[in-house]
Amino acid sequence: MAFIRSFLVSILVMCGAALSAQAVALPLDSEPLVIETEAGDVEFDVELALTPSDRATGLMHRESMPEKQGMLFRFDRTRLVVMWMKNTPLPLDMIFIDESGVVAGVARDTEPFSETVIPSPGPVRYVLELNAGAALRHGISAGDRVRHRVVDTSTE
Numbered sequence: 001m002a003f004i005r006s007f008l009v010s011i012l013v014m015c016g017a018a019l020s021a022q023a024v025a026l027p028l029d030s031e032p033l034v035i036e037t038e039a040g041d042v043e044f045d046v047e048l049a050l051t052p053s054d055r056a057t058g059l060m061h062r063e064s065m066p067e068k069q070g071m072l073f074r075f076d077r078t079r080l081v082v083m084w085m086k087n088t089p090l091p092l093d094m095i096f097i098d099e100s101g102v103v104a105g106v107a108r109d110t111e112p113f114s115e116t117v118i119p120s121p122g123p124v125r126y127v128l129e130l131n132a133g134a135a136l137r138h139g140i141s142a143g144d145r146v147r148h149r150v151v152d153t154s155t156e
Helices: 002-024 051-058 134-138
Strands: 031-039 040-049 067-081 090-096 103-107 124-131 145-147
Touching: 031 103, 040 124, 051 134, 090 134, 124 134
Parallel strands: 040 067
Antiparallel strands: 031 040, 031 145, 067 124, 090 103, 090 124
């Protein structure tokens, strides 16, 4: 009887671990983000990468992403940031955003699976990853303003 009980507990532990691992891999709920460009406001739905673990995973292993979706990374402090495309099959545009929500620069059409370091153009607090070509299609460039609940605009 003790063997059966031990076996059942082991099965439950393995199922629980599998379910919790699966839950971590699912996309997070997305929220609206607006970029004020010269041509007008552009809205995207973004997932958030706020913790070191979320930022380390980012959009790795994603095969596709809807056109108007992206991921917003928030770093713990304003600093020079480096990104890369390791394990990321999607070509992306990376929008580097300073602490006040102003676009500092754009890395367009990054190479999937590349381990080449992509540096921010200066100290930033946020990085927005969008499908490659989105920045060009929507006229997103340095100086544009990003509005989202996690972006600090109090330094204006």
